[in-house]
Amino acid sequence: MTNVPQDSLFIRSLHRQPVERTPVWVMRQAGRYLPEYRQTRQQAGDFLSLCKTPELACEVTLQPLRRFQLDAAIIFSDILTIPDAMGLGLYFSEGEGPKFSRPLQNAAAIDQLPTDGVIDQLHYVFDAAALIRQSMPAELPLIGFTGSPWTLACYMMEGGGSKDDFKKMITCIYQDPAVAHRLLSKLAGVIVTYLCEQVRAGVNALMIFDTWGGLLTPAAYLDFSLQYAQQIIAAVKKKHPTIPIIFFTKGGGQWLKSMASTGCDALSIDWMTDLAVARQQVGDRVALQGNLDPRVLLTNPQVIREEVAKVLASFGHGSGHIFNLGHGITPDVPPDHLEVMIRAVRELSPVYHR
Amino acid sequence: MTNVPQDSLFIRSLHRQPVERTPVWVMRQAGRYLPEYRQTRQQAGDFLSLCKTPELACEVTLQPLRRFQLDAAIIFSDILTIPDAMGLGLYFSEGEGPKFSRPLQNAAAIDQLPTDGVIDQLHYVFDAAALIRQSMPAELPLIGFTGSPWTLACYMMEGGGSKDDFKKMITCIYQDPAVAHRLLSKLAGVIVTYLCEQVRAGVNALMIFDTWGGLLTPAAYLDFSLQYAQQIIAAVKKKHPTIPIIFFTKGGGQWLKSMASTGCDALSIDWMTDLAVARQQVGDRVALQGNLDPRVLLTNPQVIREEVAKVLASFGHGSGHIFNLGHGITPDVPPDHLEVMIRAVRELSPVYHR
Numbered sequence: 001m002t003n004v005p006q007d008s009l010f011i012r013s014l015h016r017q018p019v020e021r022t023p024v025w026v027m028r029q030a031g032r033y034l035p036e037y038r039q040t041r042q043q044a045g046d047f048l049s050l051c052k053t054p055e056l057a058c059e060v061t062l063q064p065l066r067r068f069q070l071d072a073a074i075i076f077s078d079i080l081t082i083p084d085a086m087g088l089g090l091y092f093s094e095g096e097g098p099k100f101s102r103p104l105q106n107a108a109a110i111d112q113l114p115t116d117g118v119i120d121q122l123h124y125v126f127d128a129a130a131l132i133r134q135s136m137p138a139e140l141p142l143i144g145f146t147g148s149p150w151t152l153a154c155y156m157m158e159g160g161g162s163k164d165d166f167k168k169m170i171t172c173i174y175q176d177p178a179v180a181h182r183l184l185s186k187l188a189g190v191i192v193t194y195l196c197e198q199v200r201a202g203v204n205a206l207m208i209f210d211t212w213g214g215l216l217t218p219a220a221y222l223d224f225s226l227q228y229a230q231q232i233i234a235a236v237k238k239k240h241p242t243i244p245i246i247f248f249t250k251g252g253g254q255w256l257k258s259m260a261s262t263g264c265d266a267l268s269i270d271w272m273t274d275l276a277v278a279r280q281q282v283g284d285r286v287a288l289q290g291n292l293d294p295r296v297l298l299t300n301p302q303v304i305r306e307e308v309a310k311v312l313a314s315f316g317h318g319s320g321h322i323f324n325l326g327h328g329i330t331p332d333v334p335p336d337h338l339e340v341m342i343r344a345v346r347e348l349s350p351v352y353h354r
Numbered sequence: 355m356t357n358v359p360q361d362s363l364f365i366r367s368l369h370r371q372p373v374e375r376t377p378v379w380v381m382r383q384a385g386r387y388l389p390e391y392r393q394t395r396q397q398a399g400d401f402l403s404l405c406k407t408p409e410l411a412c413e414v415t416l417q418p419l420r421r422f423q424l425d426a427a428i429i430f431s432d433i434l435t436i437p438d439a440m441g442l443g444l445y446f447s448e449g450e451g452p453k454f455s456r457p458l459q460n461a462a463a464i465d466q467l468p469t470d471g472v473i474d475q476l477h478y479v480f481d482a483a484a485l486i487r488q489s490m491p492a493e494l495p496l497i498g499f500t501g502s503p504w505t506l507a508c509y510m511m512e513g514g515g516s517k518d519d520f521k522k523m524i525t526c527i528y529q530d531p532a533v534a535h536r537l538l539s540k541l542a543g544v545i546v547t548y549l550c551e552q553v554r555a556g557v558n559a560l561m562i563f564d565t566w567g568g569l570l571t572p573a574a575y576l577d578f579s580l581q582y583a584q585q586i587i588a589a590v591k592k593k594h595p596t597i598p599i600i601f602f603t604k605g606g607g608q609w610l611k612s613m614a615s616t617g618c619d620a621l622s623i624d625w626m627t628d629l630a631v632a633r634q635q636v637g638d639r640v641a642l643q644g645n646l647d648p649r650v651l652l653t654n655p656q657v658i659r660e661e662v663a664k665v666l667a668s669f670g671h672g673s674g675h676i677f678n679l680g681h682g683i684t685p686d687v688p689p690d691h692l693e694v695m696i697r698a699v700r701e702l703s704p705v706y707h708r
Contacts, residue, residue, distance in 0.1 A: 164684070165649075167649050167652065167684075170647070170649045171649055171652045171653060174647075174649065174650055174653045174657050174661065175653040175654065175657055214626065215626075216626070217625050217626065217628075217647055218626070218627070218628045218631070219628075219664075220647075251605070251626070253607075253608050254607050254608055254626065254627060254631075271571050272568065272569075272570070272571065272572070272605070272608065273572070273608060274571075274572045274573075277572070277608075293524070293528075293571055293574075295519075295521050295524045295525055295528065296528055298521065298525045299525060299528045299529040300529065303528050303529055307528065310573075330518070330521075
């Protein structure tokens, strides 16, 4: 029907243009819940080698497209590639998630953090993007992405994931706000180039993952997270005015109005916010992506169909909705259950677009 | 000045009556950040023995009152006493938090869960309440508390804390809602008696901790968490019409209007919601408690004073504010920092009550 990504349901929905049915993709759709992914990952040795080998990153990006009727692909990569390229030494310890061997210990370390040459260390991402773009169906859009400066800074100060809500970075914003801003500015600058290079490599849309913005007070969120997202979006749009950008702050349901005024084209919504409420607040300005509770995929086909129907109904009639989960798909989901979800979106959504 | 708890700043503020300054207490004010607490706990052997020995529970409850000018005490206990009394075998493993040796494995286990005799197993809580009431300053109010049915159910199904957001209970509400409701109803029934017995033992206010309600979709929150809080509040108020009840859902900032219509007297607000916004939404119906980011106490006296000033200003002029943190105080807080916070509230708040 269409043969360029710009005419796809996904891109048209991001621009809130009329579509025949609601497009659907899933955060972390190339992931551990797929046996073929686990096999390729084993072949790669570890998660980071998988990210850093364009052929293998391409392979796992395409895997879910072979199984499911998805409306977009997303580059297989990690939000922590930038800190790794800055020299922090990213590794993944089994069952414990990401770690840095050289976390940021103090203000001096932040000021010494390199920005020159960082992008050169990230060529594997752009190479993967180009390879994926040329290997995947021509009409399907490819999404590039980044972590937000705030989210990257949380991990970089903490040295990895956190049991206590990233208290190092959060204490820093209260105690040394100028230092925090220097780190966030540096990251924002690198991220702009990182995203622009992904566009140059062929991606058709971008997404900013602000996974930990929801840990902040409303005032701190505006100052330390949203401000930088806004800067990044403005700078990328200046260079690539037509590239659609999706912004996602997990736990950001109270701040949707501010988020919608960053210049982004769409907000990704977690499952704690009702799409009807979100649409009422910002639906005249941005598209909305989401927001099935990922745990629904652990139940059974009947429940999955019912819950998909509820999400579609909560957005309601008209364009500007991209179906997705409220957060990433988890490793314990049976792939058949995702199939049920996608089929339900395809079957149940056309009525909302008549 | 006053010599019964009913005339205290805390109780008057819960009823939104005029006060001279904003009262202040702190969630988990009897806790590991205090060296004298750590000593008593060592003496008790473990955390649960401390809870179950009224003399020691009384001692640690009084410890923060000796150090700080606090406007309320809260019984030293744990939200998981009820599941323990139901036979699940609560224990605390070092650094890993609460665990149950016999978690709920299936619907049959839920149906076999005893309710008769459960309250008899909890006499240590009522004994502690009575002892604390008679040992503490007569004019100071004592708060009793419980976990919400939803929050207890999350731990009971999971077998302890959770790395993956309590997926067992959350999957259950989608897949077997009737089973989930049977568990929650049972818990609500026991909780009503538990709270009424605390009132009989002498507590002057009650607080319901819904720590995990914020993990739910808006619809599921109303159905599986808020509904039961409402039932509990109605039943307790029927027996004790004048006892003030504070309701706290962490992450519930989007649902304050629903929370305020449960019949509670006050909402406790986490640090992710602005008190000005909360007051605008519900301030004509309930008092508000909160909401300093607990991480502020890890900084320094100057920052603590500034951030206290911001919280007071965000609530603004008039009665109906109880100063507190947005969540419990953490073990790494220097006690002097709490002193600075309390002094700042006492010094900076009178201007808002003129």
